[in-house]
Amino acid sequence: MVTLEFIYVLMGLLLAGITLVSARDRTNRKRWKNTAFWGMYAVTFLFGSYLPHLASGALVIAMAAVAGIGGLGRGDPDTTSAEERVESARRRKNLLYVPALLVPGLALLGTVTLKKATLNGHPLVDPKQVTVISLGIATLVGLAVALAMLRPAASVPIREARRLMDTVGWAAVLPQMLAALGALFALAGVGKVVSEVVTRWIPLNGPFAAVVVYALGMALFTMLMGNAFAAFPVMTAGIALPLIVGRFHGDPAVVSAIGMLAGFCGTLMTPMAANFNIVPVALLELPDEKAVIRVQVPTALVLLAVNTLLIYFLAFRG
Amino acid sequence: MNWFVLVGVVIVIVGFVLRLNPLLVVTVAGIATGLAGGLDLVAVVAAFGKSFVENRYVAIVWLVLPVIGLLERYGLQERTRELVSRVHAATTGRVLLAYLAVRQVTAALGLTSLGGHAQMVRPLIAPMAEAAAETRHGELPQTVRERIRAYSAATDNVGLFFGEDIFIAIGSILLIRGFLEQNGIVIEPIHLALWAIPTAVAAFLVHGARLVLLDRRLGAQVAAEKEEG
Numbered sequence: 001m002v003t004l005e006f007i008y009v010l011m012g013l014l015l016a017g018i019t020l021v022s023a024r025d026r027t028n029r030k031r032w033k034n035t036a037f038w039g040m041y042a043v044t045f046l047f048g049s050y051l052p053h054l055a056s057g058a059l060v061i062a063m064a065a066v067a068g069i070g071g072l073g074r075g076d077p078d079t080t081s082a083e084e085r086v087e088s089a090r091r092r093k094n095l096l097y098v099p100a101l102l103v104p105g106l107a108l109l110g111t112v113t114l115k116k117a118t119l120n121g122h123p124l125v126d127p128k129q130v131t132v133i134s135l136g137i138a139t140l141v142g143l144a145v146a147l148a149m150l151r152p153a154a155s156v157p158i159r160e161a162r163r164l165m166d167t168v169g170w171a172a173v174l175p176q177m178l179a180a181l182g183a184l185f186a187l188a189g190v191g192k193v194v195s196e197v198v199t200r201w202i203p204l205n206g207p208f209a210a211v212v213v214y215a216l217g218m219a220l221f222t223m224l225m226g227n228a229f230a231a232f233p234v235m236t237a238g239i240a241l242p243l244i245v246g247r248f249h250g251d252p253a254v255v256s257a258i259g260m261l262a263g264f265c266g267t268l269m270t271p272m273a274a275n276f277n278i279v280p281v282a283l284l285e286l287p288d289e290k291a292v293i294r295v296q297v298p299t300a301l302v303l304l305a306v307n308t309l310l311i312y313f314l315a316f317r318g
Numbered sequence: 319m320n321w322f323v324l325v326g327v328v329i330v331i332v333g334f335v336l337r338l339n340p341l342l343v344v345t346v347a348g349i350a351t352g353l354a355g356g357l358d359l360v361a362v363v364a365a366f367g368k369s370f371v372e373n374r375y376v377a378i379v380w381l382v383l384p385v386i387g388l389l390e391r392y393g394l395q396e397r398t399r400e401l402v403s404r405v406h407a408a409t410t411g412r413v414l415l416a417y418l419a420v421r422q423v424t425a426a427l428g429l430t431s432l433g434g435h436a437q438m439v440r441p442l443i444a445p446m447a448e449a450a451a452e453t454r455h456g457e458l459p460q461t462v463r464e465r466i467r468a469y470s471a472a473t474d475n476v477g478l479f480f481g482e483d484i485f486i487a488i489g490s491i492l493l494i495r496g497f498l499e500q501n502g503i504v505i506e507p508i509h510l511a512l513w514a515i516p517t518a519v520a521a522f523l524v525h526g527a528r529l530v531l532l533d534r535r536l537g538a539q540v541a542a543e544k545e546e547g
Binding site: 004007010011014044045049052055057059061063067071079080082084085087088093094103107108129131132134139143150156158159161163168171172173175180181183185188190193194228229232233241245254256261264267271272274275276278279280281283285286287288289291292298302303306310 | 372524
């Protein structure tokens with residue numbers, strides 16, 4: 001059965017390649033820092049499932065230290081010039097889209113078909129991870145097609161991946177690091193303390209006040225944790241179930257479904273949601289770290305108000 | 319009540335305000351929170367390692383980089399610009415509005431992997447949005463370019479967040495259902511998904527209106543910057 005381990009090995013190999021290219025890049029003054037950083041990241045993928053958690057933790061903290069103190073460097077981009085690209089685009093035309101669209105297309109096909117696929121009565125891929133595994137397989141096929149079409153030197157895909165990975169830099173690891181922070185928050189009981197604060201100190205007399213506090217609390221707590229999933233159980237158990245549903249008889253389906261969406265408004269406004277708000281800043285080479293958040297804040301605030309009103313008017317409709 | 323566990327939250331806020339390296343801030347905040355919560359240092363480091371390793375699947379987005387990098391090398395972005403510049407009706411706002419609609423609808427059908435910053439926004443959507451503005455306004459000042467890119471990323475996020483919850487088997491719907499069930503309330507996923515529709519419509523209207531307004535503001539911004547330069 002194909003499991004997530006397959007994806008981890010692929011990622012590990014990609015990162016190992018990036019590590020090698022980084023080590024050989026004399027144009028980067030900080031090349032050994034980059035080498036160490038991507039090398040340790042590669043180890044967490046290749047051996048993370050077998051290493052003791054303490055060893056993985058030590059690696060992770062070492063990575064944060066390498067990248068956080070003095071930052072990573074960036075070498076010579078080592079790619080084609082703007083003129084070469086225009087010329088290549090003119091010759092190859094829409095063929096270039098074949099691999100680019102093959103990846104999402106096949107990922108989609110895989111998600112739909114692989115779920116029930118079996119081999120000798122055993123599932124072919126881990127049914128819980130079909131989406132991720134399909135994307136991995138689709139990427140491999142897309143790469144093979146691109147290589148067959150363009151016939152570059154064998155090292156080119158890795159060198160190009162290194163170029164992009166260098167533009168992302170340490171932000172590539174931030175989403176996983178924040179997940180780890182969330183786990184430590186949970187272990188230490190941060191959620192309980194926060195819901196104590198909210199429920200004990202904020203007046204909740206009347207259904208409207210309770211709805212406002214719940215929706216705002218979802219957004220704020222999501223901004224702190226970077227993830228609405230972490231905020232939802234705390235705020236819903238703390239405010240929504242005892243008050244909005246219990247005392248004021250609101251519809252729990254409405255309250256929880258739209259409450260989650262109020263949390264998503266918070267996700268749009270926080271650097272803690274790194275994969276949505278910080279990673280694209282790096283990928284799109286924007287100088288202002290908060291550029292994406294700044295654009296999202298007006299949409300998020302209006303939708304937060306809309307969600308609050310929706311909960312209030314829909315939950316007590318009957 | 320152990321108030322000290324909030325130390326991590328404080329560190330995160332202070333770190334972001336002082337613009338310290340987020341990777342370092344988050345690591346320090348995690349260690350501080352663990353220690354304040356009564357764990358010893360070894361347990362904290364192990365907890366870090368455990369959840370970092372368990373969450374490796376989020377790094378799947380990087381797997382597509384060799385393909386995207388390779389195609390960029392051979393002119394994918396340039397081809398996209400060329401194609402969009404031929405469509406005279408295309409404006410930045412309309413390109414992004416169309417993407418918002420596609421992203422919301424596909425996410426509502428559970429097809430969340432069709433978009434994303436690495437595989438769609440950087441190679442295709444942002445170049446399309448930029449090219450549309452170039453056709454209208456000529457060479458773009460860097461600040462205008464950056465603004466268009468930020469809007470492209472934001473549109474992907476808004477489309478995803480306020481589309482996916484209409485799909486009954488998405489993670490957040492399953493989480494809500496599981497949580498309610500633990501608390502003795504049994505609700506079918508379809509009822510939760512249906513209540514996501516009003517917000518989805520509102521998101522399209524609100525963000526869509528901002529995209530339509532963006533076209534006008536871009537024109538003004540380009541004119542202003544050209545006057546200065």
